[in-house]
Amino acid sequence: MIAEIQQAQRVETVKHSHQKSGVAARLQGASKNYENVRALDNVDFDVRTGELIALLGPNGAGKTTTVKLFLGLASPDSGVVSVFGGNPKSPQTRMRSGAMLQVAKVPETMRVREHIDLFRSYYPQPLPTQEIFAIAGLKDIQNRLFGDLSGGQRQRVLFALALCGDPDLIFLDEPTVGMDVEARRALWEQIRKLVARGKTVLLTTHYLEEADALADRIVVINKGKIIAEGTPAEIKKKTSGQMIRCISSLHIETVRAIPGVLEVKSDRESFEIRTAAAEPVLRELLIRDSTLRGVEVTNAGLEEAFLALTAENHKNL
Amino acid sequence: MATTAINTPNSAAIYWKEAKYEFLRSLRLRAYTFSVIGFPVMFYILFGLLINRGENLGSVNVSTYLLATYGTFGIMGASLFGTAGALAAERGLGWLQVKRASPMPPLAYFAAKIIKGVIFSIVVVLCLLALGIVFGNAHISFMTAVRLLLTLAAGSLPFCAMGLAIGYFAGPNSAPAVINMIYLPISFCSGLWIPFMFLPKFLQTIAHFLPSYHISQIALGVVGAGRNEPNWIHWVALCAFTALCVGVALYGERRDEGKLYG
Incomplete structure (x- = not known):
């Protein structure tokens, strides 16, 4: 039994490293201004297939802007954004990606399962509802109105929405904001499982600890520019x-x-x-x-x- | 096209679910349900039933006349608050972005808001009809009641369009105030509170430029209390107004594209 699991894990690892050769999403010379603020300044970087990449930076560094460019929610002023080699705004691209964004207010008079049901309907091959509930830990709160949930539970619902379409590429913008330590660690565990299943994940965070705990690769961004890039060990060495x-x-x-x-x-x-x-x-x-x-x-x-x-x-x- | 069809989700199902949940969400929102149904009903009970001394307004009695005008007032509220309030909050506070990042067809989102506005409009008019016929002395035939209902349901569309236009330019918190600042004055100027014939001349002139005047005149025509203006003028005016609002909403949508919120 144990041997079997180990075997499976080995296969998983091989597959994993093989997939890393491809590029899931790419920014080339991308710049973006908002009024007088230069949110992104000539940024180049790749999200490789199968990796968990953390975009680390303080508030206002350009993390959310990067995610929005990849999701086609904003267009770069110059440069090129491609996801799966295509336009991030095309429905085909969007069917293969999922996003957990920072939202100030989610419709509060809808039940958790209704939110999930609606989002699942957008995708051609959605993840089964029960599986979504299991991954995001929503089984016990599925009948609750969103407005009655705690901060951590709300984050879990937003996380679940990102998974509804069983996407290949998942963007998580500050996923653990407002979570207590226990909830944060539980979510980390789920994120790791996604990567183990071959998903590509881009996570933004302003916690070095979080990037260190999860990422294969960390890209440090500040004032719209990439200032460091490397494995967690390399980044920690630079910042020790x-x-x-x-x-x-x-x-x-x-x-x-x-x-x-x-x-x-x-x-x-x-x-x-x-x-x-x-x-x-x-x-x-x-x-x-x-x-x-x-x-x-x-x-x-x-x-x-x-x-x-x-x-x-x-x-x- | 045929090859991609296999991998495309069922869009009829998306439109259905989007509309269903939009309706449920609003139904559970007491602030919306109580105010959009409650206010016209309360006004109608007060002015159409309680203070009604049986006099006539033009060729019909007060209960009948006010069915058309408070009906118009009701559909305006249901449509404007149903679209503008929700849209302004959802686009201003990040929720619309989550939906736009998904493969949801954008039209499904707007269609859901409009369908909800029309359904709540129908509910308001049904409540008024029931009150007028059962408790008042509104003498209208079944067919007239159906025509009034259909007219006002169609008449809610220009206000849904107007709501979407407002929703793209009002802030999430200021939207209700903005709606009231437009909704209440144009209702007054169109003769929805005080019958049109009692309004001062200059307001009567202004009224001709307001969508609420045109739909209320069509509705009054249905119950037999219209002024002698041809209906097609009213419909043309409403269509033009709707087109204008859709244009403004589309402009707002494009303006939003390059903007960061949240």
Whole structure:
């Protein structure tokens, strides 16, 4: 039994890597302006068949714009967008893709199963209703009105809508926004299963953790430009770093001189020290200041990571 | 065409489900159901039944006359709020984008809104007819009642078109206010609240440019209280108005294409 499963998994992996050679969707030199804002600036990138690609960036980076171009909800001002080698606006393309978008308000006086029933009718070969319920965890809430659902349940319904057509390519725009940790992890599990079934997934997120947990490849985007691209390990390496917060009577210049310190900010006695690795710096700090207190070490957040990446980007230019 | 037919979903089924769920969704929305059915019914009970002292308006009695005018008022509300309110909210708050990203035929979405507007219009008119015939002294034959119903059902279409045009330009929260700012004044100027003959001369002149005047005159003609204007003028005016609104809505749709919301 176990051997069988392993065999199946091996077959799955082979199929998986084979499919990665194709391109499911492509942006070529795509730019998009909204009034005075340059949402996307000459962006090139491919979504490869069978991969889970995460588009990582802060709010306003151009993630949603990219998704909208792929879905044919917006047209680029210049450049080319193609999905399955064709026009993203054609019904044929749309029948093969699914989307979970950020929606401020979904019709609230429709039941969950009614929403699903309606969306299934749009597709030639929809996923069976029970399967959709099972994947998105809607079985127990199928008769509830959308307006009576919690934030996490609403997200699950939107996720289910993206799956109704049993699409080959799935766009998930910030799918876990408003979800608690447990719900988020449950959704991650379902997203992984989609990829295991050979689906191609493009996910946008502003959580490095989420991109790291799910993606085969991460594309980091900021201010409409791609600033880094690679496997999660490669991206994390570029964005690694730790932040030490402490209260110390040391002079700021003394702290700055400690080897390994990248950046220091101080407000009277409280310090914020950015470093590649916290331990050696901490050791030095403790030796030099026996009254050191309130020590707190955190991994660099995404904000710091973006600063690091953008700084690197400037250096390369 | 024949080869793709196999892989195309059944569009009749899409249109049916889209309309069915649009209707159900609105039916459950008390703010919509109560106001679009409640207001004309309340006005008719008040002015057509309770304060009615049996006098005549032109050649017919008050209960009969007001069936046509409050009927017109009713279909306008059902159509305008049913289309403009829903469209403005759904396009302004992202839901329309989710639907447009799917292979849903865009026409199914608009058809559903219009069908719903027409069905609610029919319900409003049926309520008024029942009240007028059972509790009032509206003396109309069965055939006249059917003609009035069909006339007003057809007359709801220009207002559905107008609603779609408004829905493309009003914000999600301001749409109801915008509708009221148009709906209430044009109802008044067309003689739907105060009978047309009692309106000042300049309002009577303005009325000729309003769709609500034209449909109410056709409806009054059906119950035998029309002014001596040929019906074809009213229908031409309504068709022209509908075409104008469809044009504005299409312009709004194209304008939306290049715009980001949400």
